[in-house]
Amino acid sequence: MSAYPRGDRALIRALNRSTVLNTVKNYGPVSRTEIAERTGLSVATISGITAELIESNFVFEKETGTSRGGRRPILLALNAKGGYVIGLKLAEDHITGALTDLEATVIASHTHAMKKKTAESAVEGLAYTVKELLAQRGIRRDQLIGVGVGLAGVIDTRNRVLRHSPIFGWREVSLGEMLEQRLKVPVYIDNDVNTLTQAEQWFGVGQGVDNFVVVTIGRGVGMGMVVNGQIYRGAHGGSGELGHTVLDPTGNVCNCGKRGCLETYVSDPALLRQAVPSIPGVSLLEDLSEKAIGGNELALDIFTKAGEALARGIGNLINVLSPELIIISGEGVRSGDVLFDPMRAALSKYVMPGLSEDTEVRIDDWDDDAWARGAASLVLSEIFESPLVREGAL
Template identity: 35%
Template sequence: MVLNVTGSFQLMKSLNRSLVLNIIRTETQISRTEIAKRAKLTPPTVSSIVSELLEEGLIREGEAGASKGGRKPILLSINVNNHYIIGIDVGTEEVRAGLTNLNADVMALHRKKLVPGLKAHEFMEIIEELIETILHEETDFSKIIGIGIGMHGIVDPERGVSVYAPHFGFEEMQMREQLEARFHLPVKVENDARAMALAELWFGEGTDASDIVVINVGDGIGAGFIVKGRLYHGRDQIAGEIGHMIVDLNGRQCTCGSYGCLHTVASGIRIRERVLQELTLGRKTAILDLVQGDKHAITGETVHQAALQGDAYAIEVLEEAGRFLGVGITNLIHMVNPDKIIIGGGVSKAGDFIFTPLRELVEKRVMTKSAKRTEIIPSKLENKGTMIGAVTLVLAELYDYSS
């Protein structure tokens, strides 16, 4: 029997099955006997569960393991390419939807630009169209076990609701309810930065740590906190909104209505705004040459390219953003003292132009010698972090990781 509907998915999550599945996942290859020992289950119980999982195609038998006397045991592993998940990354300018296997390897990718002024129903139509495109390409619909969404803004994952998406102006958008009714698949919805944090914990730079902060620095700035291996949301689902951490009391007004937020000094939008302002004032820079004089074509990537060519102003802009990020990260280290801080998003691609001044400020301002050495590194998931995180939301349910 192949599982593909919400009721079957809940059956997959039965405690012992999920326990066995998670042991196989974390060990990569393991025998039935070892599973029984790790899970503290009887061999007949493990044998029965393994038989079900083999029949459903979730696991597979592989090579024989080393013998400890008697017949060599058959090793079990996750059958990663027999089931799939749809992951959706909602950015401020486009939506990207991918199909992945159970190892979060992206098998197909589609994207759609978002035009300014979209209504909520138009936005949801775009999401549905992208899902439909993937479903039409995947001939065996029954192999898809769920849909995960990393959504811009404030999200209530318990209800599957986009509470407030500031860039779009959407409020109380019932994403899970609408998509489950349409596609009859389980849907998980989470804030994009928290989804990225989950991706780093499972598949990225955070696999060896239990307390991490993952920061997404793009057009906006957000973070996901992993505490003792679990996502931390806060009472009102706003934990991680570090873009609205105040770092300059005399600063510019932010979109949230406050002044001097980190978003106003270190986001991709602010980097572009600052360059445009200085160009208007007659600042000489190679940035304009890279876009053949078209100011509207300037992006954060343009600024990075100019910096790589040695343009003094481009370097100045990126280093200032890095220092302000350093202020924010210093505050985070003093508040949550994580094992590791991982930074992703478009701005992080500027590399040492951002990370060198950031680390220098942290080294100077953090209180203790040990905390000064907090590892601060770029993500290696590149621009797939949020999508992989969205997929991981479904995987966490499959393996009952939250229990």
């Protein structure tokens, strides 16, 4: 529930600020009159808020409106360069970082290799990457609004604690607090798939979609959910373990300790395990997809089975959630049609008749900055999100 009492003046002001800022972001350049029409707020309220937004550099005025006779109206637009944020993805042996402006456009990126797997050395590496990114573009520390960190694992976002991460073998690490003490700027952390989901919601194909799911494939299989316009995290931050739903209890052993999880059919290591050493010249997933595209029977068979397993996972998702949209993302989408043609062909076998037409399944164009840009959107959403959503009152 909300920490604010209803009717609290500061809350109302924060809500109006968020409404105006989002109207400028989504419809800008806009005049104050148009903001009033779109939001129902009074022109006096809007003038007060826009003055504050201009003062803080988030919004600027431009005189490019078309005149209806007389003076040309002054339009307001989001000032993309009014502040900067950094997103960091903490992976098993490296960190990728991106410096973005307020529109989530990446203006610098950096990859940092990590040798040790301790929380202290991770904080060290994260702080180093921030310094490096700022230096690349000559951005001052006081222009940095915040830093977002995404990583695999169960995360208590409110307390910024990593509760459990199988990849790192860490439990109860106050990662947010540790990094914030080092950097002296606000730090937000979340599960990496949730950060991608957040980025889709604010800046990607999830804009304006109230119910959608992001499924990531690559090293594992992850999932993020937006339900009624909000990221759904489960009661304790552990939702979305689609990769560990069991397809066959007699299947291969998964790294979670169970057998036959979806991940044991679809993840990169699972695909490579079937190919090496049977197919000569394959050591990376790219090699395997090249072989499949070139017509290698065994390679094609591996992707066909993976595509069918993925269809079962996605089909069950549609049966349970019936979302408007499922976005498939992650490094694994680079395999392309050799994986997704069999998936699309098999999907109707697993979806209840009548449900499949309601859900669009989209394959994302993957780029290497996506994880870090997702982490940056953790900070951007703090700037744009309504305080009621943040407090869980909506």
